[in-house]
Amino acid sequence: QVQLQESGPGLVKPSQTLSLTCTVSSGSISSGSYYWSWIRQPAGKGVEWIGRIYTSGSTNYNPSLKSRATISVDTSKSQFSLKLSSVTAADTAVYYCARGASGYSSGWYNYFDFWGQGTLVTVSS
Amino acid sequence: QSVLTQPPSVSAAPGQKVTISCSGGSSNIGNNYVSWYQQLPGTAPRLLIYENNKRPSGIPDRFSGSKSDTSATLGITGLQTGDEADYYCGTWDSSLNAWVFGGGTKLTVL
Numbered sequence: 639q640v641q642l643q644e645s646g647p648g649l650v651k652p653s654q655t656l657s658l659t660c661t662v663s664s665g666s667i668s669s670g671s672y673y674w675s676w677i678r679q680p681a682g683k684g685v686e687w688i689g690r691i692y693t694s695g696s697t698n699y700n701p702s703l704k705s706r707a708t709i710s711v712d713t714s715k716s717q718f719s720l721k722l723s724s725v726t727a728a729d730t731a732v733y734y735c736a737r738g739a740s741g742y743s744s745g746w747y748n749y750f751d752f753w754g755q756g757t758l759v760t761v762s763s
Numbered sequence: 764q765s766v767l768t769q770p771p772s773v774s775a776a777p778g779q780k781v782t783i784s785c786s787g788g789s790s791n792i793g794n795n796y797v798s799w800y801q802q803l804p805g806t807a808p809r810l811l812i813y814e815n816n817k818r819p820s821g822i823p824d825r826f827s828g829s830k831s832d833t834s835a836t837l838g839i840t841g842l843q844t845g846d847e848a849d850y851y852c853g854t855w856d857s858s859l860n861a862w863v864f865g866g867g868t869k870l871t872v873l
Contacts, residue, residue: 684849684851684864684867685800687853687863687864698861700862701861734807734808740855745795745796746794746795747796747814748795748796749796749810749814749853750800750810750853751810751813751819753807754807
């Protein structure tokens with residue numbers, strides 16, 4: 639059973655860069671047709687996908703974040719990370735890391751099968 | 764405004780059946796598999812349905828999924844109070860080249 643654990647500062651000042659790390663355990667970060675994603679959820683609102691990275695380094699991001707997000711991976715540490723620049727109060731949310739499965743089976747499939755417990759990041763001075 | 768449209772809330776009595784709809788377009792639901800997630804209060808979402816209608820190990824067969832054209836539906840039978848949660852649909856959008864979620868549906872078991 640793959641386990642994911644988010645870590646990072648719980649408080650970030652406006653205009654600064656939010657940095658989070660997700661550590662993957664009980665499974666290889668490099669195995670299979672998987673990718674690694676960040677997803678966030680403001681209090682009382684729905685979930686929003688931030689972006690994903692394959693261990694090859696290939697990335698995709700939510701266009702709504704307008705290039706503020708950067709996701710990287712360190713396979714030697716079984717970790718992947720998120721940097722979100724120029725944060726505002728609107729970036730205050732619970733941030734989740736998740737494993738995504740993708741492939742082709744009579745059609746393209748994508749789904750998130752394992753999630754971290756989430757970490758609250760508050761943007762405030 | 765979410766790319767995928769879900770009703771904000773649904774409700775039903777214990778033991779009854781409920782369905783939750785998820786409407787999209789040709790670039791997302793129309794050409795990609797849909798997955799559903801259950802988020803119990805205070806917890807992370809968990810995978811409920813993948814590839815439109817498949818259940819991961821441990822998910823009871825009271826939960827089912829279907830897809831037709833650009834819409835998907837989650838069905839829950841034999842409702843229990845423990846099913847009270849927020850439910851999200853999601854899929855890849857080939858035009859946006861991004862993952863998209865529905866806005867979420869809050870299920871109340873009266």
